[in-house]
Amino acid sequence: MIRVLVVDDHVLIRKGIVLLLENYIDIEVVGEASDGAEAITQAISLNPDVILMDVSIPNGLDGFTATQEIHKQMPNVKIIMLTMHNEVAYIQKAIAVEAHGYILKNSQGGILYEAIHAVYSGRIYYNVGIPQEQMDKLFEHKGHEDQCILTVREQEIMRLTVLGYTNIQIAGQLYISSKTVENHKSNIMQKLNLSNKAELIQYGLANNYM
Amino acid sequence: MIRVLVVDDHVLIRKGIVLLLENYIDIEVVGEASDGAEAITQAISLNPDVILMDVSIPNGLDGFTATQEIHKQMPNVKIIMLTMHNEVAYIQKAIAVEAHGYILKNSQGGILYEAIHAVYSGRIYYNVGIPQEQMDKLFEHKGHEDQCILTVREQEIMRLTVLGYTNIQIAGQLYISSKTVENHKSNIMQKLNLSNKAELIQYGLANNYM
DNA sequence: AAGCTAATAGTGGAAAACCCCTATATGTCT
DNA sequence: AGACATATAGGGGTTTTCCACTATTAGCTT
Numbered sequence: 001m002i003r004v005l006v007v008d009d010h011v012l013i014r015k016g017i018v019l020l021l022e023n024y025i026d027i028e029v030v031g032e033a034s035d036g037a038e039a040i041t042q043a044i045s046l047n048p049d050v051i052l053m054d055v056s057i058p059n060g061l062d063g064f065t066a067t068q069e070i071h072k073q074m075p076n077v078k079i080i081m082l083t084m085h086n087e088v089a090y091i092q093k094a095i096a097v098e099a100h101g102y103i104l105k106n107s108q109g110g111i112l113y114e115a116i117h118a119v120y121s122g123r124i125y126y127n128v129g130i131p132q133e134q135m136d137k138l139f140e141h142k143g144h145e146d147q148c149i150l151t152v153r154e155q156e157i158m159r160l161t162v163l164g165y166t167n168i169q170i171a172g173q174l175y176i177s178s179k180t181v182e183n184h185k186s187n188i189m190q191k192l193n194l195s196n197k198a199e200l201i202q203y204g205l206a207n208n209y210m
Numbered sequence: 211m212i213r214v215l216v217v218d219d220h221v222l223i224r225k226g227i228v229l230l231l232e233n234y235i236d237i238e239v240v241g242e243a244s245d246g247a248e249a250i251t252q253a254i255s256l257n258p259d260v261i262l263m264d265v266s267i268p269n270g271l272d273g274f275t276a277t278q279e280i281h282k283q284m285p286n287v288k289i290i291m292l293t294m295h296n297e298v299a300y301i302q303k304a305i306a307v308e309a310h311g312y313i314l315k316n317s318q319g320g321i322l323y324e325a326i327h328a329v330y331s332g333r334i335y336y337n338v339g340i341p342q343e344q345m346d347k348l349f350e351h352k353g354h355e356d357q358c359i360l361t362v363r364e365q366e367i368m369r370l371t372v373l374g375y376t377n378i379q380i381a382g383q384l385y386i387s388s389k390t391v392e393n394h395k396s397n398i399m400q401k402l403n404l405s406n407k408a409e410l411i412q413y414g415l416a417n418n419y420m
Numbered sequence: 421a422a423g424c425t426a427a428t429a430g431t432g433g434a435a436a437a438c439c440c441c442t443a444t445a446t447g448t449c450t
Numbered sequence: 451a452g453a454c455a456t457a458t459a460g461g462g463g464t465t466t467t468c469c470a471c472t473a474t475t476a477g478c479t480t
Contacts, residue, residue: 010294010315012322016226034316084220105220106244112222151456164411167437179459182438187456197438201374205420361426377467389429392468397426407468 002120003030005046007039007063008054008082013105017052017082020109027116036066043070043077050116053099055083055090067097078119091128092193101125150188155209157184162204212330213240215256217249217273218264218292223315227262227292230319237326246276253280253287260326263309265293265300275362277307288329301338303365311335360398365419367394372414 004027008014011034018029031046033039043051051070055063067079080101081094094102100119103111104127111127118125150158160170167185171178185200194200214237218224221244228239241256243249253261261280265273277289290311291304304312310329313321314337321337328335360368370380377395381388395410404410414420 011318012230012292012315013223013226015230015319016223019229020222020225082222105222108221109225153457162411163415164408166407168435169408176457177459178436179461180457183458186439197376198374198379201372205373363427378465386427387429388466389431390427393428396469 002027002050002116003046003048004028004116005031005033005039005042005048005051007033007036007042007051007066009034009056010054013054017112020112021116023109024113027113036062036069039066040069040073043074047074048077049120051077051079052082052112052116053079055081055094064093064097064099067094067099071098078122080115080119080125091126094126101127103127150191154184154188154191157181158188158200158204158209161185162201162209212237212260212326213256213258214238214326215241215243215249215252215258215261217243217246217252217261217276219244219266220264223264227322230322231326233319234323237323246272246279249276250279250283253284257284258287259330261287261289262292262322262326263289265291265304272366274303274307274309275366277309278362281308290325290329290335301336304336307362311337313337360401364394364398364401367391368398368410368414369419371395372411372419 004021006014006017006021006029008017014032014034018032021027021029030048031042033042039051039053053063053067063081063083067081070077070079078100080103081090081099082103082105083090084105091102101115101124103115103125107127115125115127156174157170160173165173167178167181170181174181189195189200192200192203194203214231216224216227216231216239218227224242224244228242231237231239240258241252243252249261249263263273263277273291273293277291280287280289288310290313291309292313292315293300294315301312311325311334313325313335317337325335325337366384367380370383375383377388377391380391384391399405399410402410402413404413
């Protein structure tokens with residue numbers, strides 16, 4: 001019997017997942033939590049085998065941070081990140097906090113079951129919509145890329161880009177050349193493994209560069 | 211027996227909702243759809259009593275637009291918007307497209323059941339986290355909505371623009387020409403008296419077009 | 421029937437962004 | 451001293467936006 005804790009702030013979704021898991025006789029949902037803090041206390045008191053952790057839970061403590069914290073306190077618990085985003089930045093973060101699994105909310109129910117069994121057996125299970133070779137790279141870069149932090153200048157560029165300013169406008173505000181702005185942008189994209197402007201913007205929005 | 215169609219792009223969530231509804235003997239889930247276009251075809255072929263419609267479904271045709279379209283073709287079908295956002299802008303949109311219900315994904319399961327019964331009986335059921343008086347105002351302003359001067363299409367363009375997509379990407383998502391996207395953008399700028407893209411983006415961000 | 425709005429699509433030229441490079445100055449760490 | 455990171459800037463070519471127009475169709479309203 002695999003004992004599972006389900007963490008998601010949306011009651012409907014949480015209940016749905018719980019019902020889904022009830023179909024499997026070898027899985028038992030032992031608890032639910034709706035935010036990061038609750039996830040941590042529940043993890044400690046229930047000592048589950050596997051935690052299904054939504055990424056975007058509210059109240060400051062997001063799924064990644066909660067995962068890090070739980071890892072520290074209970075190194076044997078396996079954690080699967082559950083998210084709607086299959087963007088590289090999110091996957092990278094999941095790898096950084098050493099989540100054992102990562103699956104999308106638009107996976108089939110069976111995937112969820114597979115993932116739980118995989119991480120329970122000590123395997124890594126990332127079911128994402130990007131090619132395997134790119135995944136390999138992400139895992140390789142894990143060690144020497146502690147947090148993939150942008151420099152102060154890059155953060156400024158990110159912020160102004162999210163706000164819709166053109167390279168020339170940004171250059172004007174920072175008293176530099178628009179070519180330099182271009183370079184910063186492409187450095188940012190490389191660092192974060194983003195492949196186009198939309199991903200850059202959406203990363204910026206998701207990370208409050210506004 | 212109330213016949214329900216469930217529309218959500220995330221399989222896990224959709225299956226969860228279906229399982230949740232299976233607990234009620236007077237409700238039957240007759241179909242599922244994962245995007246706006248599918249929702250419309252399913253609605254026509256299945257003729258459900260109630261549609262549970264996620265707001266943020268992909269492929270251009272969002273839940274609001276799909277709702278409008280279904281209203282046109284099948285005026286007797288009741289539609290409940292299902293969303294994670296309790297922001298006024300979304301509620302306003304729901305009222306504008308005359309959705310019969312609006313509930314948050316972090317409602318209890320019972321709320322879902324209540325909402326389905328309410329709209330099936332011809333009532334309006336908005337379960338949102340804002341005070342009643344503000345809701346009343348929103349409903350009052352429905353007719354003479356001087357506030358939201360953007361058309362539904364323009365709102366879509368605005369949203370995708372804020373998210374950083376290029377004209378060509380937006381065109382691809384909405385199955386129109388990039389020239390049309392350009393025109394919508396310039397119409398938006400004229401309507402809102404904005405003079406460049408940065409102002410457009412910042413207006414969009416401030417008004418939750420994300 | 422005439423007028424209006426929304427949505428669609430086009431032309432053509434100027435401006436800007438994007439992409440792949442190279443390059444320099446200035447730090448800091450080992 | 452050498453390696454590395456950061457911030458700066460440019461060349462040159464391709465793609466995309468931006469802008470100011472025109473135009474057509476469908477669906478309303480008066």
